[in-house]
Amino acid sequence: MLRKPSLLLYLxxxxxxxxxxxDSSRYAALNLGxxxxxxxxxxxTWSQLPQDVYLRDAGTYRYRRYVVLExxxxxxxVLPYEPHYQNSSYNRLNGGFSRNFATFSPSVLNNPVFQxxxxxxxxxISRPDAQNWKVQCHQFRITGDEKQEGKPTPEGxxxxxxxxxxxxxxxxxxIEGGVTRLYKNxxxxxxxxxxxxxxxxxxxxxxxxxxVSSIHPLRKGELAYRDVLVLTFxxx
Ligand SMILES: [Fe+2]
Numbered sequence: 001m002l003r004k005p006s007l008l009l010y011l012x013x014x015x016x017x018x019x020x021x022x023d024s025s026r027y028a029a030l031n032l033g034x035x036x037x038x039x040x041x042x043x044x045t046w047s048q049l050p051q052d053v054y055l056r057d058a059g060t061y062r063y064r065r066y067v068v069l070e071x072x073x074x075x076x077x078v079l080p081y082e083p084h085y086q087n088s089s090y091n092r093l094n095g096g097f098s099r100n101f102a103t104f105s106p107s108v109l110n111n112p113v114f115q116x117x118x119x120x121x122x123x124x125i126s127r128p129d130a131q132n133w134k135v136q137c138h139q140f141r142i143t144g145d146e147k148q149e150g151k152p153t154p155e156g157x158x159x160x161x162x163x164x165x166x167x168x169x170x171x172x173x174x175i176e177g178g179v180t181r182l183y184k185n186x187x188x189x190x191x192x193x194x195x196x197x198x199x200x201x202x203x204x205x206x207x208x209x210x211x212v213s214s215i216h217p218l219r220k221g222e223l224a225y226r227d228v229l230v231l232t233f234x235x236x
Pocket of ligand 1 (some may be wrong): 153158159160209
């Protein structure tokens with residue numbers, strides 16, 4: 001299959017505000033998902049996420065970990081622990097106060113797949129010049145059952161307050177829903193599913209808004225969950 005080179009993907013990102021990394025030969029070469037042992041090891045860490053106790057809708061459907069990195073070309077280091085804070089203008093539901101989340105485990109930070117997608121994203125957003133980035137990294141699990149739907153974006157259509165956002169699907173288990181939508185000037189410019197492990201979107205958070213629809217179990221009586229890795233990039 002003919003794959004677009006990364007340059008065209010970069011132009012997508014600049015001109016339409018987002019790109020789908022699976023279209024890139026360099027990203028495809030990472031061979032993420034089924035059959036990649038490092039991806040499988042990374043995926044398993046999502047079963048050890050503490051519950052997010054800060055949801056103001058009183059929901060118990062979100063589990064997460066959080067760490068902040070400083071990344072420049074060829075160099076990454078973990079910044080000292082800081083609570084997660086989002087301005088309430090970006091997050092009307094859960095913004096405006098500090099939230100303390102458990103940090104990433106070393107097995108995630110040292111995982112080759114985690115490092116590859118981080119470096120791939122940095123390479124994409126740092127063209128043409130190398131830049132320094134503060135990267136907020138989130139492991140999210142959203143669950144759903146018959147009593148409670150899972151809301152990947154309980155704040156609705158929103159921006160994250162970053163320059164760029166990378167969202168990669170780790171796993172969908174027993175779910176329907178979870179449709180990703182991107183918006184420009186209130187128009188929907190992308191609607192689609194991150195369906196397979198490793199499917200991702202990289203978006204310009206200054207230009208676009210985003211949302212993900214609620215999830216529900218396909219098979220009743222069995223827990224449903226959607227695992228994603230989200231990286232938000234802030235220029236230093
Ligand atoms: Fe978001």
